[in-house]
Amino acid sequence: MSALTETATAAYFYYYPLVENLRQVERYVTAGIGSNPAAPFNSFSHARKLAGPEDTFVTINNDTVYSMAQLDLSGGPLRLDVPATGDRYYVLQFVDAWTNNIAYIGTRATGNEAGSFLIAPPGWTGESEFPVVQASTDIVSIVGRFACTGNDDLSAVTSLQNSLVLEPLNPTAAVNGLPAVDANPSDGLLFWQQAHNWSQAFPAPAAESALIERFSGLFSPDVDSEDLAAWYDDGVAKLEDATKHGEAPVFNGWTVGLHLFDYNVYNLSLGTIDDDRWKIRDEKVCLAERAIACRLGLWGNHAYEAVYAQAFTDVTGAPLLGENTYRINFPEKPPVGAFWSITLYDIPRYYLVDNPIDRYSIGDRTAGIRYEADGSLILTISKDEPTSVTARSNWLPAPDAAFRLVFRLYVPGESILDETYSYPPVELVS
CATH class of the missing domain: 2.60.120.600 (Domain of unknown function DUF1214, C-terminal domain)
Structure with missing residues (x-):
């Protein structure tokens, strides 16, 4: 294996979560996924039933009803209001562009009482009367789950979902959305283009700057498209193999x-x-x-x-x-x-x-x-x-x-x- 090929394999593993995650974010705001209809940035998309085979999302659960929101904090902070949920388990999980779990609101983390929270963009230094979710990238997914025992319980869950409120502090501020990429017939070339564009728009932590520098050569215009395609195929195969041989006990x-x-x-x-x-x-x-x-x-x-x-x-x-x-x-x-x-x-x-x-x-x-x-x-x-x-x-x-x-x-x-x-x-x- 050449040094560049070895670097490309490491780069595929590094960028795969960013690319796959933001592709799903894009699906939610443009087409929706399964029971969750499309919803624009900074608004909730509510499923109204437990997931089934028509919900084509990796390892989706069948225990909770999903309330999803794709956030774009480029327009500034958002206020989130949550209802009291009684003895029902729920969680609002906050995931940044690189798939890091950065915050939780819900039964375990903040309790089941009604409350308000501020969701702040990267670098925000303001003051808030509410508890703050500090984001690490402008794009953040709220993955909301309400426990549901079945069809007879859906109306109660729907009522809770409808009580979730997201409001921008500056309602007139524009948001950037996801940077566009060129239409590309090759899966491999599309992956590397998205990896490059999206990693620039949503920077990784500063502590990973050495990795970014190591991978920068892959995005040079001098790199042959056939090599990029081959590196992509190799990365896909190696990741599939790794899923069977991970570190978990x-x-x-x-x-x-x-x-x-x-x-x-x-x-x-x-x-x-x-x-x-x-x-x-x-x-x-x-x-x-x-x-x-x-x-x-x-x-x-x-x-x-x-x-x-x-x-x-x-x-x-x-x-x-x-x-x-x-x-x-x-x-x-x-x-x-x-x-x-x-x-x-x-x-x-x-x-x-x-x-x-x-x-x-x-x-x-x-x-x-x-x-x-x-x-x-x-x-x-x-x-x-x-x-x-x-x-x-x-x-x-x-x-x-x-x-x-x-x-x-x-x-x-x-x-x-x-x-x-x-x-x-x-x-x-x-």
Whole structure:
């Protein structure tokens, strides 16, 4: 591998989160995604139902109803008003252009009372009577999630969503939006052009200036377009491979991304935990984990908000296939402050999979699940509907193909965070 090719691979991993993230931002403000309609910058887009197969977003959850807002702070600060949510779990997660989780408002971070907050652009030095979310880039995504138990609960969630208010302090100020890029027939050339233009518009932290300088040669007009295309293809392949061989530990077959979203070490604002326990200090590992996190679960939370464990295989290491039947036995309820679920996704898109009973996740809030006499819970995962009443009640339908599971634990207990929790294995039954 030549030195320039090695640099290009590192650059692909570095810029991939920025490019993929801003492509999704652009989708939200121009076309919408699934149940979330398009909405202009600095306004909310509300889904009015739980996500399903039509929501084509990587590893989208089926536990909460989404309220999304794409912010452009180039016009100045915004005021955000949130309603009281009673005992309902909710979170508004703030993600900058580089996919850093920079702030949280919600049940864990700020409580469930009504309140007002100020969202300030980079470099802002004003005063506010409200708690401040200090942004690190002009573009910020609010990823809002309201816990929802099903269709009967949707009207209550809708009422809360409608009570979210965003208002610019200067209503007449113009915003910059996303810099345009030239129409380009090649995926590879488009990627590098977006990486260059968008990284200039939304600068990385000053501490990463040496990396920016290292990668600058890739954007020289003297670089051959065929080389750029080849470097892009190589980067895509290497990132796909890295998603299967990341740094996350494995417990009973579950790869637990406890620190997958700890790559933000510079911009930690309201509701985050500014502690070395939640920071990846090795730069090489940090940037690799950021790319992997973006590929597997864009806009995922820090572990202290929600833990994501994934399984591509059963406990023996054999791939999960729809032609088989699997069992997951929970001897006791997982230690969470909010709730937990297991969701099934296809491969390699990581989208929810259509099924005959319209069930895409299963967990402690699933209507009709049946516990054993000793309080344990046994889940069945298969393509074919189980024959017994209990197994059918606790059934998560699988496709006739390979699939991936994600085990979510919202507001995880300390045994999960200190890695002493015993994850229930995915066991092959037949």
